[in-house]
Amino acid sequence: MPSISTDERPAIRQRMGSRSLPFMTDILGNSLNDRLLFAVPKKGRLNQACLDLLHGSDIQFHRHSRLDIALVKNLPLALIFLPAADIPTFVGEGRVDLGITGRDQVAEHECSEPPTATTGVVEVMDLDFGRCKLQVQVPMRGNITKPEELIGKNVVTSFTNLTEEYFRKLETQQNGETGDHAGGEKPRLKTKIKYVGGSVEAACALGVADGIVDLVESGETMRAAGLHAISTVVDTSAILIKSKHPSDPKLVDLITARIKGVITAQRYVLCTYNVERSKLEAASKITPGKRAPTVTSLEEDSWVAVSVMVERKEIAVVMDKLTEAGACDILVTKIENARAQ
Numbered sequence: 001m002p003s004i005s006t007d008e009r010p011a012i013r014q015r016m017g018s019r020s021l022p023f024m025t026d027i028l029g030n031s032l033n034d035r036l037l038f039a040v041p042k043k044g045r046l047n048q049a050c051l052d053l054l055h056g057s058d059i060q061f062h063r064h065s066r067l068d069i070a071l072v073k074n075l076p077l078a079l080i081f082l083p084a085a086d087i088p089t090f091v092g093e094g095r096v097d098l099g100i101t102g103r104d105q106v107a108e109h110e111c112s113e114p115p116t117a118t119t120g121v122v123e124v125m126d127l128d129f130g131r132c133k134l135q136v137q138v139p140m141r142g143n144i145t146k147p148e149e150l151i152g153k154n155v156v157t158s159f160t161n162l163t164e165e166y167f168r169k170l171e172t173q174q175n176g177e178t179g180d181h182a183g184g185e186k187p188r189l190k191t192k193i194k195y196v197g198g199s200v201e202a203a204c205a206l207g208v209a210d211g212i213v214d215l216v217e218s219g220e221t222m223r224a225a226g227l228h229a230i231s232t233v234v235d236t237s238a239i240l241i242k243s244k245h246p247s248d249p250k251l252v253d254l255i256t257a258r259i260k261g262v263i264t265a266q267r268y269v270l271c272t273y274n275v276e277r278s279k280l281e282a283a284s285k286i287t288p289g290k291r292a293p294t295v296t297s298l299e300e301d302s303w304v305a306v307s308v309m310v311e312r313k314e315i316a317v318v319m320d321k322l323t324e325a326g327a328c329d330i331l332v333t334k335i336e337n338a339r340a341q
């Protein structure tokens with residue numbers, strides 16, 4: 001591994017920020033300078049899906065144990081493994097060019113660092129995984145039924161900025177509705193928002209909170225903790241983001257196209273079937289495809305073969321309907337990769 005001279009380090013530090021860098025540059029030398037930097041969640045719920053996406057996009061790398069930077073072997077790209085919550089900061093400041101994180105994390109970051117003409121992130125695309133909701137939750141057996149009833153009480157969350165913003169709005173609305181306290185009769189209630197880094201759902205049972213704001217996907221964690229949701233703060237999923245001025249916009253476009261291809265391949269299957277020409281119109285209505293179905297003549301004059309992309313989650317129902325419409329020899333094939341509009 002090439003070693004790095006002391007006078008090369010400031011340039012790299014300036015590019016990446018000061019976090020952990022002495023350790024990273026000692027191992028990687030100056031190889032980051034001419035590479036596009038791509039931040040990927042280093043752990044947690046988004047990590048594996050991101051690794052699968054990189055694999056499907058033929059982004060080849062070897063990550064040394066304990067090292068949060070990996071050089072990509074077949075593209076001028078370096079992957080930076082960071083906590084999902086920190087990725088909007090690095091991309092927003094232009095220290096890293098591209099990143100994958102949750103939309104909730106971007107929203108949380110933007111509450112404290114609103115975007116300017118040069119800072120902040122640009123959403124490139126929704127990645128179709130990590131879908132969940134940031135919700136206000138209270139004990140199922142308690143007497144709080146509306147988020148307004150938490151005003152002035154204790155709320156625990158890992159998303160303090162979004163939660164502050166949410167309750168400040170509620171407080172403003174409520175003060176407005178009750179004519180405020182200009183006469184001084186009614187004190188202005190302020191909700192107390194406290195931060196915890198994980199296991200947020202335990203806060204009510206432990207008496208730390210009257211309600212929590214936490215992510216809900218299946219709802220299992222919430223129900224197991226005896227909580228239920230009374231309002232949604234943000235709907236979220238994983239997104240690809242870029243900085244406002246990426247160092248290599250062409251490479252950003254190439255990576256975006258590859259990732260889009262993988263997502264399309266995951267979302268769709270290829271369905272082929274034979275149908276009598278007279279029934280083609282009805283069958284095409286069931287399978288209109290992304291643009292239009294591909295129709296090929298068969299040796300048998302009155303029959304055609306159809307090949308069409310169908311959303312994976314709808315395929316069983318589509319097959320039922322096709323059979324009803326007279327289609328036969330229906331085959332479904334997994335799509336390995338795609339480049340489609």
Ligand SMILES: Nc1ncnc2c1ncn2[C@@H]1O[C@H](COP(=O)(O)OP(=O)(O)OP(=O)(O)O)[C@@H](O)[C@H]1O
Pocket residue numbers: 043044045046083084085101102103104105130131132198215216217218236237238
């Ligand atoms: N249950 C979930 N289902 C789907 N996506 C989730 C879920 N929980 C979190 N996410 C998404 O993943 C992002 C990162 O959350 P996660 O809690 O996994 O991160 P972390 O704090 O880095 O990891 P860990 O909890 O292991 O410390 C969230 O901001 C959200 O966008």
Ligand SMILES: O=P(O)(O)OC[C@H]1O[C@H](OP(=O)(O)OP(=O)(O)O)[C@H](O)[C@@H]1O
Pocket residue numbers: 044045197198199200201214215216217218219220221222
């Ligand atoms: O609705 P569910 O499918 O049960 O998912 C929701 C849970 O997932 C996340 O936590 P995670 O398990 O990542 O760990 P954490 O509590 O340490 O954040 C989130 O904070 C919830 O606790």
